[in-house]
Amino acid sequence: MADSQYSQELRVAIQAVVEASKICRHIQSTEDFAELSKNDRSPVTVADFGSQAVVCKAIHEAFPEDPMIAEEDSAALRLPDQISVLNRVVKEVGKVVPDATQEQVLGWIDQGISRDPAPRTWTLDPIDGTKGFLRKEQYAIALALLVDGQVKVAALACPNLGTIESDEVGFLFTAIRGEGAYVSPLSDPNDRTRISTSSSIFTRDARFCESVESGHSDHSWSSEIAHSLGITRDSVRLDSQAKYAVVARGEAEIYLRLPTKPGYVEKIWDHAAGSLVIEEAGGTVTDVHGHPLDFSRGALLSENQGIIATNGPLHEAVVTAVKKCNENG
Ligand SMILES: Nc1ncnc2c1ncn2[C@@H]1O[C@H](COP(=O)(O)O)[C@@H](OP(=O)(O)O)[C@H]1O
Ligand SMILES: [Mg+2]
Ligand SMILES: [Mg+2]
Numbered sequence: 001m002a003d004s005q006y007s008q009e010l011r012v013a014i015q016a017v018v019e020a021s022k023i024c025r026h027i028q029s030t031e032d033f034a035e036l037s038k039n040d041r042s043p044v045t046v047a048d049f050g051s052q053a054v055v056c057k058a059i060h061e062a063f064p065e066d067p068m069i070a071e072e073d074s075a076a077l078r079l080p081d082q083i084s085v086l087n088r089v090v091k092e093v094g095k096v097v098p099d100a101t102q103e104q105v106l107g108w109i110d111q112g113i114s115r116d117p118a119p120r121t122w123t124l125d126p127i128d129g130t131k132g133f134l135r136k137e138q139y140a141i142a143l144a145l146l147v148d149g150q151v152k153v154a155a156l157a158c159p160n161l162g163t164i165e166s167d168e169v170g171f172l173f174t175a176i177r178g179e180g181a182y183v184s185p186l187s188d189p190n191d192r193t194r195i196s197t198s199s200s201i202f203t204r205d206a207r208f209c210e211s212v213e214s215g216h217s218d219h220s221w222s223s224e225i226a227h228s229l230g231i232t233r234d235s236v237r238l239d240s241q242a243k244y245a246v247v248a249r250g251e252a253e254i255y256l257r258l259p260t261k262p263g264y265v266e267k268i269w270d271h272a273a274g275s276l277v278i279e280e281a282g283g284t285v286t287d288v289h290g291h292p293l294d295f296s297r298g299a300l301l302s303e304n305q306g307i308i309a310t311n312g313p314l315h316e317a318v319v320t321a322v323k324k325c326n327e328n329g
């Protein structure tokens with residue numbers, strides 16, 4: 001791996017998400033997710049907590065000064081009636097951190113509760129696509145380093161993502177700003193191959209992907225946009241930032257995330273890692289208005305609405321189509 005300004009950060013990030021993937025895979029194989037429901041009624045599982053604990057621990061040990069903005073916190077696990085879930089999290093974390101105690105695990109999870117903007121900060125989605133994880137479909141462990149509001153380093157593990165050519169499942173996507181995007185098998189992170197977005201310039205041939213969940217991205221609006229671009233094939237629906245990965249490695253040209261309700265604000269951990277991977281693969285990421293994503297505001301992408309990610313050459317055409325369909329609708 002080239003020795004760049006951020007090579008140590010990337011090395012630590014890779015090791016952390018690979019360990020987290022092991023926990024997630026093991027929990028998925030047991031079919032017992034100990035699912036809880038958060039205040040916004042979204043699901044969280046033993047795997048989300050376990051993943052956050054091991055990643056926060058690794059980042060905090062290597063970079064003790066850096067704050068971490070991660071999705072989960074330990075509040076639910078500290079409730080007396082959730083002791084069995086907490087015990088399970090400790091047991092699962094113990095498989096990669098032997099002898100981890102309850103208090104340690106809770107403390108590692110809560111290293112991720114920072115919310116303020118800082119000159120240098122990490123952001124983590126311990127399981128992006130929890131609903132995909134519960135369905136045993138796609139999910140991702142997404143870790144990124146932000147410096148002065150810009151994503152500089154990304155490690156995106158997609159444990160259930162396959163390829164068209166082989167039976168292999170489980171890939172790791174990495175990027176350092178200015179140094180390209182790479183894919184490796186999750187089983188061998190050092191075996192890196194550079195990736196690039198598709199060079200297609202014809203909108204009608206574009207393959208586009210979107211969320212499985214219609215509550216996360218408006219499916220009828222996206223089909224209107226696809227129609228206006230002359231696209232005839234159906235969208236590919238997959239959970240999590242695996243969508244960014246699929247565009248980054250040239251298997252689709254467009255990822256649309258279209259707001260389903262006014263007032264929903266995207267979270268930085270849902271986009272930081274994926275957006276750098278696409279950009280370093282040659283693609284473009286903006287919000288639905290064509291504005292760049294502003295990662296400098298803390299946990300929220302408060303200046304942005306929705307997401308348009310493309311291979312690059314098609315970006316302007318897609319932004320124009322989204323604007324037109326918005327005006328008409
Ligand atoms: N109304 C909404 N609009 C857009 N995204 C939403 C949403 N409600 C939840 N989400 C986010 O959608 C993410 C999953 O995205 P996708 O649909 O692409 O798999 C969730 O991440 P988590 O699964 O990490 O909670 C959550 O943050
Ligand atoms: Mg969630
Ligand atoms: Mg998420």
Ligand SMILES: [Mg+2]
Pocket residue numbers: 048071125126127128129130
């Ligand atoms: Mg999550």
